[in-house]
Amino acid sequence: MRDPNAPPIRLLLVEDNPGDARLVRALLAETGGFELSYAETMADAKTWLIDNDADVVLLDLSLPDSHGLETIDAMRKLAPLLPIVVFTGLADEDVGVAAVKRGCQDYLVKGVGDGHLISRTVLYAIERKTLEIERLQSADRMKKVLLQTVRAVSLTLEIRDPYTAGHQRRVAQLAVAIGRQMGWSEHTLEGLQTGALIHDLGKISVPSDFLSRPGKLSDAAFGVVRSHAAVGAEIVDGIDFPWPVATMIRQHHERLDGSGYPLGLTAESIIPEARILAVADVVEAISSHRPYRPALGMDAALAEIHDHCATRYDPEVVQACETVIRSQGEAVFGEVGLGF
Numbered sequence: 001m002r003d004p005n006a007p008p009i010r011l012l013l014v015e016d017n018p019g020d021a022r023l024v025r026a027l028l029a030e031t032g033g034f035e036l037s038y039a040e041t042m043a044d045a046k047t048w049l050i051d052n053d054a055d056v057v058l059l060d061l062s063l064p065d066s067h068g069l070e071t072i073d074a075m076r077k078l079a080p081l082l083p084i085v086v087f088t089g090l091a092d093e094d095v096g097v098a099a100v101k102r103g104c105q106d107y108l109v110k111g112v113g114d115g116h117l118i119s120r121t122v123l124y125a126i127e128r129k130t131l132e133i134e135r136l137q138s139a140d141r142m143k144k145v146l147l148q149t150v151r152a153v154s155l156t157l158e159i160r161d162p163y164t165a166g167h168q169r170r171v172a173q174l175a176v177a178i179g180r181q182m183g184w185s186e187h188t189l190e191g192l193q194t195g196a197l198i199h200d201l202g203k204i205s206v207p208s209d210f211l212s213r214p215g216k217l218s219d220a221a222f223g224v225v226r227s228h229a230a231v232g233a234e235i236v237d238g239i240d241f242p243w244p245v246a247t248m249i250r251q252h253h254e255r256l257d258g259s260g261y262p263l264g265l266t267a268e269s270i271i272p273e274a275r276i277l278a279v280a281d282v283v284e285a286i287s288s289h290r291p292y293r294p295a296l297g298m299d300a301a302l303a304e305i306h307d308h309c310a311t312r313y314d315p316e317v318v319q320a321c322e323t324v325i326r327s328q329g330e331a332v333f334g335e336v337g338l339g340f
């Protein structure tokens with residue numbers, strides 16, 4: 001039973017049939033606790049929602065300016081936070097199920113049940129929507145904390161190794177731009193950004209002298225430097241990221257023709273994220289200043305990926321990288337990343 005002192009629930013009924021609207025009013029008058037408003041079309045609903053608030057929408061699917069399940073999409077776009085109960089005249093279970101799949105909280109069939117059924121359905125719909133919003137907000141908070149942690153880890157490495165300061169961040173910017181150019185989803189791009197921000201994490205185990213020494217390293221020292229891909233992957237292996245971050249890190253120096261390290265994997269074994277990281281990493285490294293040499297410039301970086309397209313580097317990635325650099329130039333490294 002509802003709290004008798006609770007404020008009335010503001011229900012917006014979007015219904016073009018006056019008879020159906022009268023019936024809902026009569027049924028809900030029996031139960032009490034509702035403040036009803038009406039809109040006869042989607043356009044009316046839009047105007048009404050500009051100046052008024054509702055707690056829930058009872059939505060007819062057949063309106064003069066909107067029909068079928070698309071009505072749900074239109075209403076969700078109009079009021080993304082409002083719970084929606086579909087009010088359908090088609091005594092058809094399938095429409096209700098499809099409506100719920102489309103993002104509605106529940107459905108009612110016209111002429112079936114009394115005011116108490118409408119009232120109960122509407123109350124549950126409000127509760128369900130509240131829980132859904134809370135769940136999304138908490139997932140969002142967790143994601144932010146995760147990215148902040150990853151950034152902190154990334155900075156830790158850069159404090160120890162100032163020569164590559166900014167390298168991981170710049171690689172992340174370019175990698176995300178390439179992935180976006182290739183049409184990847186925001187979720188996959190978030191994973192790519194995460195992997196890129198810590199792709200050289202394993203360098204924490206490499207003496208800083210090896211990383212900054214001008215001239216050629218001995219085979220032994222080079223072997224230690226090369227171990228950073230596997231070491232970095234091991235460090236994050238136990239973290240349950242929603243993306244294959246450890247694999248991205250392990251494979252970022254692999255090359256399609258098997259000439260990379262640590263495993264000498266070939267094309268089909270290298271995950272797409274690592275193929276992008278490989279290109280972004282090498283382009284950033286060649287175009288930027290290093291302790292053991294001055295910056296070689298963007299032209300040299302583009303020549304490297306062009307000359308080894310389809311042998312070392314994935315052709316689709318190379319093409320996307322060239323497109324991005326052509327349109328944005330070096331500004332791509334400074335572009336603001338995903339805001340998650």
Ligand SMILES: [Fe+2]
Nearest residue numbers: 199200252253
């Ligand atoms: Fe690396």
